[in-house]
Amino acid sequence: MPRQPMTIKPAGHADALRMLGRVCREVREGEPLRKHVSFRVGGPADLLVVPRSREELRAVVTWLFTERVPFVVLGQGSNVVISDLGIRAIVLKIGKGLDRITLDGDRVTAQAGAGLPHLARAAALQGLSGLEFAAGIPASLGGAVVMNAGAHGHAMMEVVASARVLMPDGEHILTPATLGYAYRTSVLQQRPAVVAEATLQLQRSTSEIVRRRTEEWLAHRAATQPIGPPSSGCIFRNPAGDHAGRLIDLAGGKGLQVGGAQVSEVHANYIVNTGAASATDVVALMHKVNALVAEKFGVELEPEIKLLGEFEPA
Numbered sequence: 260m261p262r263q264p265m266t267i268k269p270a271g272h273a274d275a276l277r278m279l280g281r282v283c284r285e286v287r288e289g290e291p292l293r294k295h296v297s298f299r300v301g302g303p304a305d306l307l308v309v310p311r312s313r314e315e316l317r318a319v320v321t322w323l324f325t326e327r328v329p330f331v332v333l334g335q336g337s338n339v340v341i342s343d344l345g346i347r348a349i350v351l352k353i354g355k356g357l358d359r360i361t362l363d364g365d366r367v368t369a370q371a372g373a374g375l376p377h378l379a380r381a382a383a384l385q386g387l388s389g390l391e392f393a394a395g396i397p398a399s400l401g402g403a404v405v406m407n408a409g410a411h412g413h414a415m416m417e418v419v420a421s422a423r424v425l426m427p428d429g430e431h432i433l434t435p436a437t438l439g440y441a442y443r444t445s446v447l448q449q450r451p452a453v454v455a456e457a458t459l460q461l462q463r464s465t466s467e468i469v470r471r472r473t474e475e476w477l478a479h480r481a482a483t484q485p486i487g488p489p490s491s492g493c494i495f496r497n498p499a500g501d502h503a504g505r506l507i508d509l510a511g512g513k514g515l516q517v518g519g520a521q522v523s524e525v526h527a528n529y530i531v532n533t534g535a536a537s538a539t540d541v542v543a544l545m546h547k548v549n550a551l552v553a554e555k556f557g558v559e560l561e562p563e564i565k566l567l568g569e570f571e572p573a
């Protein structure tokens with residue numbers, strides 16, 4: 260008989276809690292996810308599972324895949340909007356404890372939970388060039404590999420040599436040829452996969468040169484993007500040959516507000532949480548901005564951020 264996917268609530272919840280509790284020390288029920296995402300919006304997870312070692316991660320993911328339990332992966336949560344209803348599935352958070360960095364010549368290997376700015380600093384100290392663009396991107400390495408995060412005309416696809424990825428049929432080493440990289444996307448966004456580790460190929464330079472470039476780009480970021488209020492970075496993907504922020508600005512979107520969500524006055528492709536925004540506010544504002552740009556320029560903007568959980572259709 261074909262195996263049925265396990266539902267988390269109500270039947271499978273106790274099983275999942277018991278089984279995951281055996282292989283992972285940190286399993287929390289009904290954890291508010293707003294504490295785990297940069298936007299500071301969103302409801303609870305049925306179960307939040309936080310593996311703190313390679314062994315725990317492997318055991319958790321193997322069990323989830325084997326039992327076909329639905330789950331969502333979270334890194335630093337800086338590119339997501341989580342529904343106010345939360346996530347009716349297991350949320351697997353990859354961060355502390357899975358953040359070891361190893362330098363070997365001009366290659367850096369790190370676990371998926373390593374912070375990208377931390378990694379960029381470690382490389383700079385060794386005089387390794389290639390990650391300067393990443394110093395200001397609030398990301399885990401895993402999230403950055405999946406999203407092909409980038410800035411200043413550079414992106415992860417230029418430095419990723421390989422990624423160790425857990426999939427339903429086991430562990431795979433993916434290379435740029437199989438990662439399907441393009442602007443802010445990879446094949447990992449389309450299939451069940453958990454990035455456990457990645458190796459980056461950098462170039463030898465001097466720490467002075469690398470540090471200077473890093474500081475220039477950090478200063479540019481500070482001058483052109485909102486620093487401070489919670490956000491998820493750029494909301495929309497740039498349409499071919501243009502910038503979503505430019506279109507939103509020209510369409511009069513800056514400052515537009517729904518509830519506690521506001522289009523940033525500093526950078527029109529950012530929505531900021533002015534204090535009491537809900538995920539519903541954020542999504543309603545996204546629709547408003549999209550309608551504005553479509554009306555003025557005939558361009559349909561596509562979200563760059565990932566909406567997790569259930570949202571009302573537009």
Ligand SMILES: Cc1cc2nc3c(=O)[nH]c(=O)nc-3n(C[C@H](O)[C@H](O)[C@H](O)COP(=O)(O)OP(=O)(O)OC[C@H]3O[C@@H](n4cnc5c(N)ncnc54)[C@H](O)[C@@H]3O)c2cc1C
Binds near residue numbers: 332333338339408
């Ligand atoms: C202030 C600010 C500035 C930003 N600036 C930039 C920028 O300049 N350039 C840019 O590209 N982005 C930027 N971002 C967006 C964000 O930092 C990137 O998209 C980043 O790559 C997200 O990493 P994360 O660890 O937070 O991933 P999350 O937001 O936690 O997850 C993003 C996606 O990746 C998946 N995922 C995360 N980790 C894993 C894993 N280990 N295995 C499998 N799937 C995983 C998640 O399921 C989700 O679909 C910015 C965000 C903020 C808040």
